[in-house]
Amino acid sequence: MMDMMLQVLAPELLILIAAMTLLVGDTFWGHRYKALTFQLTLVSIALTALVILASFSTTSVQLFNGAFIRDGVADVLKLSMLFMTFFAFLFARDYLVQRNIERGEYYVLGLLSLLGMMVLASSYDMVTLFMGLEIMSLALYAMIAMQKDSGFAIESAMKYFVLGAMATGLLLYGMTLVYGNVGSLQLATIYQTLATTEESLVLSLGLVFILVGLAFKFGAAPFHNWVPDVYHGSPTGITLFLSSAPKIAAFALMFRLLIEGLEAALMQWQSILIILAILSLVVGNVIAIAQTNLKRMLAYSTISHMGFILLGFLTGNVGGYAAAMFYVVIYALMSLGGFAVIVALSRKGFEADNIADLAGLGKRNPVLALTMLVIVLSMAGIPPFVGFYAKLVVLTEVVEAGLTWLAVFAVVMSVIGAYYYLRVIKVMYFDQPAEENAHNADFANASLRYGLILVATLVLMLGILPDGLLTLFNDVMMY
Amino acid sequence: MTQFPLLSALIWLPILSGLLVLMMRHQPNLAKQFALWSSVLVFILSLGLYTGFDNTTAQMQFVEQASWISAFNIQYFLGVDGLSMPLVILTTFTTVLAVWSAFDCIKERVEQYMAAFLIMNGIMVGVFSALDAVLFYVFWEVLLVPMFLVIGQWGGQRRVYATIKFFLYTFLGSVFMLIAFLYMYSQIGSFSLLDFQAMPLGFTAQILIFLAFLIAFAVKIPMFPVHTWLPDAHVEAPTAGSVVLAAIMLKMGGYGFVRLSLPMAPDAANELDWLVISLSIIAIVYISVIAMVQKDMKKLVAYSSIAHMGFVTLGMFLLYGILRNTGEVQGAIMGLEGAMIQMISHGLISAAMFLAIGVMYDRMHTREISAYGGVVNTMPVFAVFVLLFAMANAGLPGTSGFVGEFMVILAAFKSNFWIALAAATTLILGAAYTLWMVKRVIFGDVVNHHVAELSDLNRREFAIMSILAVAVVALGFYPAPVMDIMHASVAHLVEQAMTSKLP
Numbered sequence: 006m007m008d009m010m011l012q013v014l015a016p017e018l019l020i021l022i023a024a025m026t027l028l029v030g031d032t033f034w035g036h037r038y039k040a041l042t043f044q045l046t047l048v049s050i051a052l053t054a055l056v057i058l059a060s061f062s063t064t065s066v067q068l069f070n071g072a073f074i075r076d077g078v079a080d081v082l083k084l085s086m087l088f089m090t091f092f093a094f095l096f097a098r099d100y101l102v103q104r105n106i107e108r109g110e111y112y113v114l115g116l117l118s119l120l121g122m123m124v125l126a127s128s129y130d131m132v133t134l135f136m137g138l139e140i141m142s143l144a145l146y147a148m149i150a151m152q153k154d155s156g157f158a159i160e161s162a163m164k165y166f167v168l169g170a171m172a173t174g175l176l177l178y179g180m181t182l183v184y185g186n187v188g189s190l191q192l193a194t195i196y197q198t199l200a201t202t203e204e205s206l207v208l209s210l211g212l213v214f215i216l217v218g219l220a221f222k223f224g225a226a227p228f229h230n231w232v233p234d235v236y237h238g239s240p241t242g243i244t245l246f247l248s249s250a251p252k253i254a255a256f257a258l259m260f261r262l263l264i265e266g267l268e269a270a271l272m273q274w275q276s277i278l279i280i281l282a283i284l285s286l287v288v289g290n291v292i293a294i295a296q297t298n299l300k301r302m303l304a305y306s307t308i309s310h311m312g313f314i315l316l317g318f319l320t321g322n323v324g325g326y327a328a329a330m331f332y333v334v335i336y337a338l339m340s341l342g343g344f345a346v347i348v349a350l351s352r353k354g355f356e357a358d359n360i361a362d363l364a365g366l367g368k369r370n371p372v373l374a375l376t377m378l379v380i381v382l383s384m385a386g387i388p389p390f391v392g393f394y395a396k397l398v399v400l401t402e403v404v405e406a407g408l409t410w411l412a413v414f415a416v417v418m419s420v421i422g423a424y425y426y427l428r429v430i431k432v433m434y435f436d437q438p439a440e441e442n443a444h445n446a447d448f449a450n451a452s453l454r455y456g457l458i459l460v461a462t463l464v465l466m467l468g469i470l471p472d473g474l475l476t477l478f479n480d481v482m483m484y
Numbered sequence: 485m486t487q488f489p490l491l492s493a494l495i496w497l498p499i500l501s502g503l504l505v506l507m508m509r510h511q512p513n514l515a516k517q518f519a520l521w522s523s524v525l526v527f528i529l530s531l532g533l534y535t536g537f538d539n540t541t542a543q544m545q546f547v548e549q550a551s552w553i554s555a556f557n558i559q560y561f562l563g564v565d566g567l568s569m570p571l572v573i574l575t576t577f578t579t580v581l582a583v584w585s586a587f588d589c590i591k592e593r594v595e596q597y598m599a600a601f602l603i604m605n606g607i608m609v610g611v612f613s614a615l616d617a618v619l620f621y622v623f624w625e626v627l628l629v630p631m632f633l634v635i636g637q638w639g640g641q642r643r644v645y646a647t648i649k650f651f652l653y654t655f656l657g658s659v660f661m662l663i664a665f666l667y668m669y670s671q672i673g674s675f676s677l678l679d680f681q682a683m684p685l686g687f688t689a690q691i692l693i694f695l696a697f698l699i700a701f702a703v704k705i706p707m708f709p710v711h712t713w714l715p716d717a718h719v720e721a722p723t724a725g726s727v728v729l730a731a732i733m734l735k736m737g738g739y740g741f742v743r744l745s746l747p748m749a750p751d752a753a754n755e756l757d758w759l760v761i762s763l764s765i766i767a768i769v770y771i772s773v774i775a776m777v778q779k780d781m782k783k784l785v786a787y788s789s790i791a792h793m794g795f796v797t798l799g800m801f802l803l804y805g806i807l808r809n810t811g812e813v814q815g816a817i818m819g820l821e822g823a824m825i826q827m828i829s830h831g832l833i834s835a836a837m838f839l840a841i842g843v844m845y846d847r848m849h850t851r852e853i854s855a856y857g858g859v860v861n862t863m864p865v866f867a868v869f870v871l872l873f874a875m876a877n878a879g880l881p882g883t884s885g886f887v888g889e890f891m892v893i894l895a896a897f898k899s900n901f902w903i904a905l906a907a908a909t910t911l912i913l914g915a916a917y918t919l920w921m922v923k924r925v926i927f928g929d930v931v932n933h934h935v936a937e938l939s940d941l942n943r944r945e946f947a948i949m950s951i952l953a954v955a956v957v958a959l960g961f962y963p964a965p966v967m968d969i970m971h972a973s974v975a976h977l978v979e980q981a982m983t984s985k986l987p
Contacts, residue, residue: 387629387655388622394553397618397662401556404666412666416659423655427632427648435636435644475555 013066013075016053016083017123023049024116031109043098046112047091050119054087063481071191072130077481078330082126082257085334089249089341090119092460095452096345097242103353104240106152114151115246118144122254128261131180131190138176138222141254142169145247149239161238168221168231176218182211183267192266199269209273215262216277222255225311226284233296236304241351241358244300245344248307249337256333259318264326271321278319279411285312286415290422300358302425303343306384309422310336316415317399320406327482328398331475335383335395335467342380342460349373349453350446360429365438369446372454374433376461383464385426386419391467398475490532491546491562494572494609498526498579502602505595512594516587519598523580526605530576533569539968542566542976544615544678552619558675561616566973567742567824568612570966571735574831575612577955578731579605581948582724585839588944589723589846590638597638600630601724608732612739617665617675621658624736628654631725631733639720646713646720653713657703660696661744667693668748681747681980684987694752697745698760704737705793708766718786719851723842726782730789730834735827738796742820746800747980753804760801765906767794772913776920781844781851784921785837788877791910792830798907799823799892803978805899813978815898820974822891825963829876829884832959836873836952840866843945844925847938853924857931862938867926869941869949874922876956878915884959 011018023046031042057080065076094115101107121141128134146169150162184190186208187198199208217228224232236244263274289309296302314336317329350357350366350373357363366374383392396419403412448454467474501522508515538545544563552560564572583601590597607630610623628651635647669675672683685693703710714734718726746753768791775787800823803816843866844859845851860867876883879890889910896904930936941949959966 382629388625393622393625398556400663401666401669404663405670409663409667412663413660416663417656420652420656420659424648424652427651430632431636431644431648434633435647472551472553472555475553479555 009066010068012060013068013073015056015060017120017127019049019053019056020116020120020123023053024113024120027109027116028113031113035109042109042112043094043107046094046116049116050087050091050094054084054091057084057087067129069130071193072133073127074129075127078260079127079257081330081334081478081481082253083123085337086119086122086126086250086253089253089337090115090246092341092345092456093246093249095456096341096348097245099449099453100240100242100348100351103351104152104242106240108151111148111151114144114148118148119250122250122257125254125261126257129192129265131184131192131262131266134258134261135173135177135180137254138173138258141251142173145251148243148246149235151243152240155240157238158240161235164231164238165235172218172221172228174218175214175221179211179214179216179218182207182214186211192261195266196268199267204270204273208270212267212270212273213277215267216274216281219255219259219262220281222258223252223311223315224308225281225315226288226308229285229288229308232308233301233304236307237298237300237358241300241344241347241356245341245348248303248344249341252307252311252340253333253337256314256330260326260330263318268321275319275321278315279408282312282315282319282411283414285309285315286418290418290425293422293425296425297360298358299347299360299363299429300344302360302429303340306422306425307336307340309418310384312418313396313399313415316403316411320402320408322402322406323482324479325399325402325406327475327478328395328402330482331478332395332399335391338460338463339380339384339392342376342457342464343384345453345457345460346373346377346380349448349457352449360432361439363429363432364436365433366446367434369438370448372458373446373448376457377433378430379461379464381426381429383468385423387423389465389468391464391471394468394471394475487546489548490529490536491564491609491613492548494526494530494533494576495562495606495613497529497606498522498602498609499606502599502606505602506599508595515595515598519583519602520580520587523576523583523602523605527573527576527580530573530609533564533572534969537569537969539566540972542972545569546613547615552616556618556669556675557673558618559616560619561676562613562619563615564613566970567977568739570824570828570969571612571732571739572609574735574828575605575608575732578727578831578835581835581839581951582727584944585727585842585948586722586724589842593637597634597722597724600634601728604630604728608728608736611736615677617669617677617680620677621662621665624661625655625658627733631729634725635717635721638722638725641720642716643720646716649713650717653703653710657700657710661700661740664693664696677743680744683985685749685985687751687986690749690752690985691755694745694749694756697740697749698756701737701740701745702763704740705734705797706737706790707760707763707794707797708771708790711767711771711790714790715783715786718789718838719780719782723838723845726838726842727835730786730838731831734789734793735831738793738800738823738827741797741800742824742977746977749985750981751984751986753801753981757801757804760797761805761903764794764798764801765903767791768798768907768910769913772910772917776913776917778917779853781841781853781921781925782838784853784917785834785841785877788837788914788917789830789834791914792826792834792877795889795892795907795910796823796826796830798903799826799888799895802892802895802899802903803981805903806895807982809900810898812898813975813982815895816978816982817971817974818891819895819899820978821967821970822888822895824888824970824974825884825959825966826888826892828966829888829956829959832952832955833873833876833883833885836869836949836956837877839948839952840870840873843941848934853921855932856925856935857928858935859926859938861930862935863940865946866941866949869953870922870926872953873956874918876960878918879911882957882960884956884963886960887963
């Protein structure tokens with residue numbers, strides 16, 4: 006029994022041990038070996054990924070009386086989170102060093118937040134779910150606030166904290182109402198009970214609160230206002246992290262709660278999700294056009310991507326959930342790449358976060374420009390990049406679910422969205438670099454150069470051969 | 485024994501050599517030579533399609549089929565029939581000329597320019613040979629990217645406006661096509677175009693699918709009233725870009741009608757043929773009149789392209805009217821064959837016209853008609869070619885321009901006298917705008933010292949012009965080889981288009 010527990014919990018335990026060790030250890034070696042904490046963090050993330058890979062299986066195992074589950078979905082989500090976090094740390098380090106915010110605590114907080122996400126992915130009980138969410142969010146708030154000499158960073162940390170806390174409160178209230186109605190915290194029990202009982206007003210009310218909380222965490226319109234501000238205000242090296250792995254965690258939260266717990270109430274939440282998705286697509290794509298700041302633009306683009314993910318959910322069938330999962334992982338990869346390009350262009354005392362800062366990048370640094378080209382085209386959903394397949398599978402499921410009108414609406418919105426992505430390409434390739442901000446655009450270090458090339462190659466190769474990943478996602482969803 | 489994957493070679497060889505060329509950043513001359521010879525190689529390879537083609541069947545040939553995305557039953561499924569094979573060869577042929585024509589006029593980032601055309605070559609072959617809907621859509625859509633970059637980087641003054649307009653128009657059109665594909669997939673669980681053609685579909689679904697396709701192809705061809713991106717894109721594009729745009733990319737719209745619209749939604753096509761025919765007539769008459777008043781040569785040829793493509797769509801949708809009136813299948817086949825010939829012929833003629841304008845632009849750096857006059861005095865050889873191509877554009881018998889237009893007008897008479905009459909006005913209007921331009925540009929007295937200093941064609945330009953001239957005249961006098969290739973497939977298409985798919 007003990008062996009099995011260890012085996013199931015190994016990934017979380019590893020990250021937890023790493024976080025605690027580094028927290029203590031860094032105070033000893035932090036002054037002398039500046040890079041050690043960073044290196045150990047990456048090693049422990051890689052190690053955890055290897056452990057998951059080695060024991061990967063699509064069968065599900067439950068622990069602690071069904072409060073914790075390890076199944077194919079959890080493993081795939083955790084692997085994606087680890088991957089994103091690994092590269093987020095790798096890309097961000099120089100940026101953070103230049104701004105004097107690279108400290109051991111940064112990595113410790115990052116690992117803790119990662120732990121929260123992994124717990125979320127594995128939770129099978131509303132308490133575990135809530136705990137995972139809190140571990141993740143609190144660490145994130147603190148990470149943003151680490152740049153304490155920047156008013157923007159403090160402001161966005163405050164905003165994120167206050168709004169996040171409110172969303173958490175709403176979610177919690179919704180959970181209590183569901184508990185009051187069903188009498189159990191376990192998702193499996195809730196699922197079975199709801200499948201056999203009549204719908205009730207208390208449950209509907211709880212559902213609404215839960216959905217509002219989820220929409221907040223996702224950044225879906227009309228609960229999206231924090232997204233641009235937080236993305237913009239946070240140091241780019243942290244936005245990079247913020248916009249990738251936590252979105253996968255948000256997916257996990259929604260999947261566990263809505264699908265594994267409350268799927269029987271599909272009829273009730275489907276129409277709400279349709280409205281959220283439509284609003285997100287409109288707000289994300291239309292308002293992004295007006296942005297001149299690249300980080301804000303990417304933030305609005307995130308909102309529109311969240312609309313697509315919600316589309317996958319609301320189909321109410323397994324294929325749709327797999328499509329949404331594929332979308333969120335691909336989105337995280339693209340977002341990671343997009344913000345990493347900004348990090349690569351930023352220099353000490355210069356944030357390359359305006360679209361105009363990309364002017365003439367095609368000449369100044371062809372490799373970086375090509376990477377950005379691949380990433381924005383993928384975000385726009387142009388084949389053969391993987392972003393297209395993410396949209397394709399979601400739309401296929403939406404049409405299969407008989408919601409063809411919604412698919413038409415979504416693609417029209419993508420065309421509107423294509424405009425602002427094209428504008429980025431236009432600035433990079435068709436505009437001349439302005440003299441005064443012709444900062445050196447060469448790669449600052451090898452990890453950014455090769456890491457970004459890797460991300461772009463993945464976006465292209467997964468686009469040409471998406472079969473393996475799609476089949477895997479479908480398989481783990483079916484189990 | 486497995487067949488040599490000729491179509492895959494035609495798609496991937498140019499794409500890979502394009503990527504190779506992209507790496508020749510510091511050797512522009514090597515990049516040019518490499519690009520030219522690899523495009524020639526691809527062209528020679530593509531002739532294998534012609535020699536190995538079986539004229540007697542409407543079946544898909546050179547078929548390659550493999551699973552690509554198994555979760556959604558998406559296949560890597562290629563094949564050509566009589567409708568697509570000539571277009572594939574036209575593509576590889578035009579690419580050679582486009583690459584070669586750019587040898588002197590492109591000075592900056594030569595390797596990227598050359599690479600873009602090689603990559604586009606592969607993608608366009610992919611569009612014409614894909615038999616899986618997703619594969620088709622991927623090629624269809626990805627083609628926008630290199631063209632977007634070509635117009636945006638090497639274009640004229642308003643290139644950014646033109647290229648974004650081009651991209652968004654075509655993107656908006658094609659997403660509806662994607663939804664139509666997804667709908668049909670949700671019905672039968674396959675993305676094969678052949679399965680789509682065979683599946684039964686209800687009337688409302690057919691109408692919606694037909695309209696979705698119509699939006700996609702009408703933008704691409706382009707048809708009135710969604711044609712406005714074309715003059716902008718043409719005027720701003722560099723010469724080779726205009727050539728590829730006019731000669732091949734417009735044909736993708738026409739190809740879409742015969743590959744998708746007619747066979748997949750025949751009942752809807754029967755119901756809505758009046759819509760396409762009226763839009764075609766507007767394109768032929770109204771756009772021709774607009775062409776007449778253009779001051780910019782490229783714009784004039786761009787509008788003339790729209791008018792000529794009006795003939796293509798007209799020829800494709802005459803069949804229902806003919807069948808209603810006379811029940812005669814031969815007339816329907818003639819209309820469609822005329823439309824197909826018109827596509828090939830327009831590919832050659834528009835390429836030639838744009839190349840000719842490019843020749844003058846390289847020397848004078850203006851496309852304004854008023855800046856020219858009396859070019860024949862300084863460029864006599866060039867003037868002969870221009871006159872030939874202009875005559876072909878106006879539809880002079882003995883050139884390829886005549887064959888298609890003549891067949892379509894004949895077919896139109898079987899359908900409705902007034903349609904035929906309206907279509908026939910093109911013989912007057914087309915001659916008017918083309919020859920008037922030639923008169924103002926080529927003939928008359930030398931108007932200024934710039935024209936007086938012009939030098940005649942160099943050897944490379946002469947070779948390009950001669951190749952096109954031979955092709956135009958040959959197709960005009962002896963179109964039989966092309967018709968033979970198409971015949972079985974067109975007959976099969978007419979049969980498909982006449983068979984109701986209502987369940």
